[in-house]
Each structure stands twice: as structure tokens, then as C-alpha cells.
Amino acid sequence: METLLQQTVNGLVVGSVYALIALGYTMVYGILGLINFAHGDVLMVGALVALEAISLLQTHYPELGLVPTLLAGLGVSVVVCMILGYTIERTAYRRLRNAPRLAPLITAIGVSFLLQTLAMIIWGRNYHTFPQLVSTTPIEPVAGVFITPVQIVILVVSAVLMIGLVLLVNKTRLGRAMRATAENHRVASLMGVDTNKIIAATFVIGSALAAVAGVMYSSNYGIAHYAMGFMPGLKAFTAAVLGGIGNLAGAMLGGIVLGLVESIGAGYIEDMSFGFLNSSYQDIFAFIILGIVLIFRPTGLLGERVADRA
């Protein structure tokens, strides 16, 4: 029972990070019908840029407190990723707007490789220790469940960002234009919407969320690495498909559900497999889910439309 509760908490934490990343996938899919496979690598850039900024600040302004250093590092990383997201859309995807759908998909994979290679050139192939600015030492256990301050921060920040995004999309003029463009580019342009700007804004917002997710992911695991975006990117894509790709609520639900299944699964995988597999095989759960969803419910939990472009 304690394992279950503990893994539920861990699952919520990792799930809310997946949810933030999945939102980026699902927003871009909703508006362009494109799976932006470079999204996970934007997260990686976010984490490494934050790492770089934080170490620079710690070297040159050691008197700055932990929280201001972290916030400044996060801020730099968010801005860099927003510019990166804009640049990717502008240079790689915009000219393929009317191309057959395979072309942007392959381009997305190419952008992913490009970002990883550039990051490898800049930051090398080694794992970097991510500074633990928020404590990862568990606080006093409640009902036998350990939770660390960094996990609490992740839960709170994710919740705030998700609420903020839902309000942005549903209550603002920009959000209305995003939904209108997602439904019909041509008619949106007849309303005076510059659809290219709206699409760029979608990439910028998604990339900002990815930057925050990257910093939180690295803070939680204590490492950053040029290829670190691949696995969370793939899992967040799974989460987006699970929730129903193109659907914001679905991405959030899918992220949380995936985090929970993976975490609880990891807690019991040894018992389930009679000691044959251990918790380092936890990644299989995400892909079992992806397979099951694609076979039995390709529209996902909350999706109405068939994701036939995946």
C-alpha cells in the first residue's frame, strides 16, 4: 500500500512534466496537423541553456540567492527556447505548409537530429550534473510517503502553467484566433487573422512550456545531456495520443495517466514479472500504452477526430 501511494505521488510529478510537453505536441498538431518530433529536443536545449546560465551566474554572481539564480536561469532558457521554436517554424516548417504531409514529418525528424548534434558539439557527449537549487531531500514523510521540495515545485508550477494555458486558449483573443485557425486556416484568414503569426505563436508558447519542463525534468533527475530530450519527447507524444491528439485537456490527462501508469508499473514490475524485470524497464509501459491506444482507440481518451496523420 505504501508503494502504491509513493508511486502515485512520483507518477503525478513525472506525469505533470509529460503533460506540459504533450501540450506542445498537441497544440502544433491541432493547428498544423504536424507531429513536431523536434519538440523533445527543444526541452533538451531548455535544460542545457538553463544549466549554462545557472553555472555562469554562480561563477560571476555567487552572492545571488538560490531562488533568483534558478529563476534567472529558467528565464533565459524560456526566452532562448521561444526564439528557437519560432526559428524552427519559420525556417523549417513554414515553407512546407502546402507540401504533402510526409515532407514536414521527415523535416521534423531532421530538425531533431540537427538540434541534438548542435547540442553535442556545444555541450559534449557527457552527462552534466544539473545544479540542485531546490532541495531533493525528502521532507518529513506523510503516511509513509516521501515527497521532495523539488517535486512539490514541479506539481505547483505545472498546475499553474496548465491553468494559464487553458485560460489563454479559451478566454483571449489570441486563443480564439488559435482555435479558429486550427479549424480552418482559410476562413480564419478571411476574418483578418494572419495565420502565419498565429502558427508561430503556437510554436513559441509550446517551446516555452518545453523549456520549463526541461528545467524541471533535469532538476528532478539531477542530470542534463544532449540526447535527454528523446525519451520524454517520445513519452509526451504518447501522452498526447493517449489523450486524443489535438485536444488540450487530452494532453494533460494523457500526461498524468501515463506518468501514473509508468510509475506504479515500475513499483510492481518486479513482482509482476517474478523478478525477471526490474524498475529500469519502466519505459515499456509508455509504449505498451501507445500500442494499445493506436490499435483500440486511435482517437485517444478525449479525441473526437481520428489522428490519421500521425
Place this chain on the structure above:
Amino acid sequence: MSAPILQLRDLRIAYGAIEAVKGIDLELAEGELVSLIGANGAGKTTTLNAIAGTLPIAGGELRYNGQRIEKLPAHKRLRQGLALVPEGRGIFTRLTVEENLRMGAYCRRDDDAVEADLERVFTMLPRVKERLQQVAGTLSGGEQQMVAIGRALLSRPKLLLLDEPSMGLAPLVVEKIFEVISSVAAEGVTILLVEQNANLALEFSQRAYVMKSGHITLTGSGDALLADPKVRAAYLGEV
């Protein structure tokens, strides 16, 4: 006659190698209600889309208020007062009725005037007001057409292009929609109306152009065309 608000000179539009509009001339004076009639595939919708900017032109001139606008993207044409109610209505089915209407006012910053215009749309289209919070995809075809017209009006157009507003609607509903169109025209909005229902279009319009296989074959006042035996035979269902 005052300077034309819209002027097409030898306008050509092509889909790949196939020319759909083969050099047409057309003029609208400010405040006119003019219709463009013709059979299916004559190039009427293509012409409207090119005027609104969602289709590129292959040749000729397109002037709006005396300015060449061929290179202007659709969203900038709307900002200059040129609105299109597209064929099939183009409602945002997943947005609410109110959100659809507000999309029409997307480029406007005069919030108070937008609210006032919304109220005017409600008085013109009372059935719309009862359904503001409903998702627009759940509306009937006639209601969707009303929303589409109301949405276009919220951009405060100087020139309104209407593409087949009667398509697929019951006669009673069509009558209501044409009442709305004439009241919009009475307010001084210039209207270019594309219709397959030639009888109705000619009855309501001051002038009309008849289009056939990418050419304009006839033009004249609505009454004259209604009386023209060739038009009656070809488009008004008389043998």
C-alpha cells in the same frame, strides 16, 4: 457614376494548367448590389475567392478603391473592408456562436462599437441571440448562414462578397436571408452576390453579370436580364 469600389480587368485565374476564369471584366460602384449568376463550374466561386485573396490570380488586374490588390494577402484585404462569406458558410463549428461572431471583429480595437454592432446583428438576426453559447456546429444550415453573414458584418465591410447564401436552404429561410441582404445593402454596403438561384438574385440586384465557362457572357440591369429570353432559357428554368 462614382469611381468603382471594385474593378476587375481581364482577370484570369487558373488551377494549375487549367484556366477556370478566362479574362473577365467587372465593376462595382459604391453602394451597388450586383449579382454574378451562372451554371455550376462557370467560375463564380473562383472569382470571389480571388477577389477575397484566398486564390492567386494568373493574370489581369484587380483593383479595390482604385488600388491594385493582387499581392495583398487575404487577411490584409479584410482589414481594408473587403469581406467574403464563403461558399458553405465557413462556420467555425467547434467555436460557440458568440466566438464565431467575435472572430468577425478580430481586427477591430473599438470595443464599444463592436458591442453595439453585436447588438445590431442580434436585432437583424433574432434567432442567433438565443444560441450565443451554443457550439456553432450544432446550428441548422439557415442559422449557420445567418451567423456567417453576421460575422462578416462585424468586420464593418465596405464591400461584402456573398457566395451562394441560399445553398441547401429551405425556401422560407432563403427568403429571410435575402431580407437580411437587402437591409445590409440599404445601409450602403456594396454587395457582390454569387447565386445559382438566378431568379431570386436578379430580383434583388440592381445589375448582374452572367458567367459561362470562365467568361462573362451577358451583363445588364436585373430587370433587363430577367426579361431576356436567352437568360430565361438558360438560367431560369424556362424552356
